[in-house]
Amino acid sequence: MPDLTKTAPVPDETKAPVADPSAVVKADKARSLWGDAWQDLRRNWYFVISAGLIVILLLITAFPGLFTSASPTTGDLVNHFLGKPELSKIGSPEWFGYDGQGRSVYARVIYGTRASVIVGVAVTLAVTLFGGLIGMLSGYFGGWIDALLSGFTNIFLGLPFLLGAMVVLQAFTDRSIWVVVFALAFLGWTQIARVMRGAVITIKQSDFVQAARALGASTPRILFRHILPNVMAPVIVVATISLGVYISAEATLSYLGLGLASPTVSWGMDISGGSAQIRVAQHILIYPSIMLSITVLAFIMLGEAVRNALDPKTR
């Protein structure tokens, strides 16, 4: 897998939806960047579809029991593995068939959502906080602080992402969700740091920052009350898109056997397990793969929609 977080700026694609005339009239009233972005998002079908999918995924994450009555971890060997998927029985344990230990593939797909979504969200939060802080300090203070922090960032950037994460994970014998989050965040923060640094360098020359300084505002106040709200847009865009990428990375690591470990239910592990039976029982492999791809797709689409809404160039 190519280095996942080093996604170069993914181009913006959906054309900004043409605002209908009534909206233009309403827009005369001054709106903030965020108000504007929200108006834009509501009319973007990328956003509507991805937000719908994400709401469902979050529901499954929070209440997997609502979607299936079967247990993902206990199986009945009577159902040993060749149980053909019964696609007409929507939502029943036998919907997607059974795996080698007689566990319902549907229940495992449902319960596997939790690991993926939690890892994606937690890693994104962690890298945004840490990378954002490093980037902000480096951009605002410049000089030797910048040289030091940028050097630090470049060192982490030179490490291949997946390989680094594999080495970190190998250090833990008991690999819970939080260990995986730590490994991905440990190597993933560089992109946000660079974006944040660039944005802060541009904005710190602005008049309003000079004015705040002239009025005697303290450095933390300037940083968090004046600069931060104005550099959030590019950071949010990068963070949303990378959420999908981290979910994909977690699945890849689990697939390699270096990510999550049983009894945590994870799509990556199930796909890896199913790959051994690819010739005889493809359903074990197919359904977690479909669910994984849909989840990644939902978050990447959301990121694109948010970028189009926040990027003034697409207006």
Next chain:
Amino acid sequence: MGRYVARRLLQMIPVFIGTTLLIFLMVYTLPGDPVRGLFGDKGADPATLAAMRHQLGLDQPILVQYWEYMKGIVLHFDFGTQIASGRPVTDVLGDAFPVTLRLAGMAFVIEIVLGLGLGMAAGLRAGRLTDNVVLVLTLLIISIPVFVLGFIVKSVFAFELGWIAPNVSNDATWGELVAPAIVLGSLSLAYVARLTRTTMAENLRSDYMRTAVAKGLPRRRIVGVHLMRNSLIPVITFLGTDLGALMGGAVVTEGLFNVKGIGGTIFESIVRREGTTLVGLVTVLVLVYLFMSLLVDLLYAVLDPRIRYA
């Protein structure tokens, strides 16, 4: 130009030292012991273990080990010895590296040709059917994790249609590597296509394009010279860091198609805690990354005459 390159090379030294030191520390603070691992479940007496550790230099403080290791690389091109097999790491690299280089190189070519082609097709017709098809297609490719894509390619083309063999033989001929290379390059291909599409669609609206059209230049020249040259910079930036990423990311693809490249070696050395082998392989990847980013910076000057390196 010469002075710029020299300065860049000097600037690479701290990054190189930092990255290799980081991976060194990460590997050597791992729990587990490669020497003990040699003896299996039975174990050996402590004196033998201590003697072997001493012989391998593993009883030294970490920074001393790092210093000795780097001295070996720089002075004698000696990347250490693989503990399990006793082979020099350069030998192991010599076997595995050409295969991965061929695989990543093919993926890279596929990525450039198809990615640029699709991106141009979409960018020149922004907002029309071709554009939308390319956008949806690339979005799907980005969303499907590489190992899932590998299984799709394997089951369709190897198992159902029988066009390719499911596993690559030990010779890893060019023909056999086509399918793995497509899988490996697919994600970057999608990024390249989208990046090309966006920059082209943006530049199409620029003043110099209008001037070129107004001068009555033929379309080939407008698109091929004026538009391409200006649109390529972000794409080149992406491509520059991508070759190294492809080689590092080959772990999954090589495992799927049974290619005997550095991916498998890296995986094995992580699981076995073979510090020297792992550090050696990653060092090579870091060198590739640093070299490519230098190359990209030099290419900027070729593409954009406004950028000059005095």
